[in-house]
Amino acid sequence: MKRLAKWRLVSLFAILALALSGCSGKPYLSALRPAGEVADIQFDLMKLSTYIMVGVIVVVMVIFVIVFFRFRRKKGDNGIPKQVEGNHLLEILWTVIPILLLLILAVPTVAATFKLADVKEMDKKNSDALVINVRSHLYWWDFEYPGQKIVTSQDLVVPTNEKVYFNLKSMDVKHSFWIPAVGGKLDTNTDNINKFWLVFDQKRANEAGNLFYGKCAELCGPSHALMDFKVKAMNRDDFDTWVKDMQAVKEPEKATSDLASQGQEIFNKSCIGCHAVTPQNKMPDTARVAPNLTNFGERSRIAGILDHNKEELKNWIKNPETYKPGNEMSGKYPEMTDQQLDALAEYLMGLKVQD
Ligand code: HEC
Ligand SMILES: [Cu+2]
Numbered sequence: 001m002k003r004l005a006k007w008r009l010v011s012l013f014a015i016l017a018l019a020l021s022g023c024s025g026k027p028y029l030s031a032l033r034p035a036g037e038v039a040d041i042q043f044d045l046m047k048l049s050t051y052i053m054v055g056v057i058v059v060v061m062v063i064f065v066i067v068f069f070r071f072r073r074k075k076g077d078n079g080i081p082k083q084v085e086g087n088h089l090l091e092i093l094w095t096v097i098p099i100l101l102l103l104i105l106a107v108p109t110v111a112a113t114f115k116l117a118d119v120k121e122m123d124k125k126n127s128d129a130l131v132i133n134v135r136s137h138l139y140w141w142d143f144e145y146p147g148q149k150i151v152t153s154q155d156l157v158v159p160t161n162e163k164v165y166f167n168l169k170s171m172d173v174k175h176s177f178w179i180p181a182v183g184g185k186l187d188t189n190t191d192n193i194n195k196f197w198l199v200f201d202q203k204r205a206n207e208a209g210n211l212f213y214g215k216c217a218e219l220c221g222p223s224h225a226l227m228d229f230k231v232k233a234m235n236r237d238d239f240d241t242w243v244k245d246m247q248a249v250k251e252p253e254k255a256t257s258d259l260a261s262q263g264q265e266i267f268n269k270s271c272i273g274c275h276a277v278t279p280q281n282k283m284p285d286t287a288r289v290a291p292n293l294t295n296f297g298e299r300s301r302i303a304g305i306l307d308h309n310k311e312e313l314k315n316w317i318k319n320p321e322t323y324k325p326g327n328e329m330s331g332k333y334p335e336m337t338d339q340q341l342d343a344l345a346e347y348l349m350g351l352k353v354q355d
Contacts, residue, residue, distance in 0.1 A: 028208040031180045035204035038183030041112050048108060052101055119195040122165035133167045136175035136188040138220060139227040139324055140291050140304065150246045150279040153291035154304050156231045159239035160202035168194040176218035179231055185217040205233040211300060223324040228304040245353040249294055252277045255347050263347025266340055270333045277351060297352040310345040317341055
């Protein structure tokens with residue numbers, strides 16, 4: 001019997017350890033390791049409300065314990081104790097204290113809400129603020145840089161230590177744009193544009209390996225949990241270079257080897273109807289039906305989730321349904337032989353804009 005109780009305790013601690021390890025605060029993924037001005041503000045609000053809640057619990061528990069022991073029935077107590085009803089001082093106290101606590105919570109929260117929604121700068125004429133149009137799709141992300149006239153998908157590229165402004169919109173159902181370490185989450189809706197800004201801190205980006213993880217935070221379908229994107233944060237100079245390299249691609253890049261040009265041929269026959277390989281957006285939003293692959297060779301993941309290598313790429317093209325159930329690519333192109341898959345992988349991995 002005793003042994004059983006001991007094991008119960010051990011397994012309880014094991015489960016607890018497992019649960020708490022989820023809070024370890026990975027720098028690329030955790031809201032508890034804020035990596036920018038917005039994340040800092042949000043984290044401070046979380047701390048403030050946690051402190052207040054813990055304070056209330058502690059005070060209530062202390063009073064509870066005192067009352068529990070002091071007013072127990074003791075030997076010699078007979079009958080019903082004196083009945084007290086209505087105490088002005090107490091009633092005023094327990095009305096005023098919660099009001100004060102709510103005010104302490106509300107004032108910084110409302111102030112932060114307005115600050116985080118302040119996008120005057122992006123709406124100004126001739127403003128030189130960096131604006132990115134985020135378009136969410138079942139189950140992938142499109143990023144358009146209207147000022148730079150380029151489009152990329154799945155990997156969001158941003159400069160660090162400056163305000164980056166976002167226009168958020170969804171092309172199918174509601175999704176939500178969230179970069180846990182940096183800020184959000186804000187819904188992407190179908191019939192209005194939500195706007196906000198974020199700052200990506202350079203030092204924290206270094207700690208995170210210059211790659212933050214982004215998530216869809218609104219249940220949107222069977223592959224919702226797989227609707228990931230990544231954020232490449234780099235200093236302004238590197239960002240400008242990346243933009244120039246993207247802009248320099250005016251037409252589909254020529255494959256460099258025999259195998260790759262075979263792949264390009266297959267791609268031009270079966271895939272290019274959905275996937276663009278030039279970064280200029282010549283289509284209306286609604287016509288963009290698949291990730292832009294101009295810089296696919298430089299992605300950090302395939303489809304946001306798989307390791308970026310030829311094997312996984314072939315697996316993906318062979319059967320995307322296994323990896324992302326309900327995705328919009330499955331079954332919409334002819335089946336490929338192993339040889340064709342090799343060629344496609346060779347071609348796609350070669351799609352790079354930077355050297
Ligand atoms: C009907 C349109 C359509 C066709 C045709 C199509 N795809 Fe896709 N493809 C998609 C969509 C949509 C996604 C995004 C899937 C997701 O992540 O949910 C995608 C994703 C991908 C990805 C991952 C992209 C990234 O940025 O990580 C690759 C690679 C890819 N497709 C290759 C191909 C190849 C190769 C072909 C031709 C054999 C092809 N696709 C044909 C619609 C299409
Ligand atoms: Cu989603």
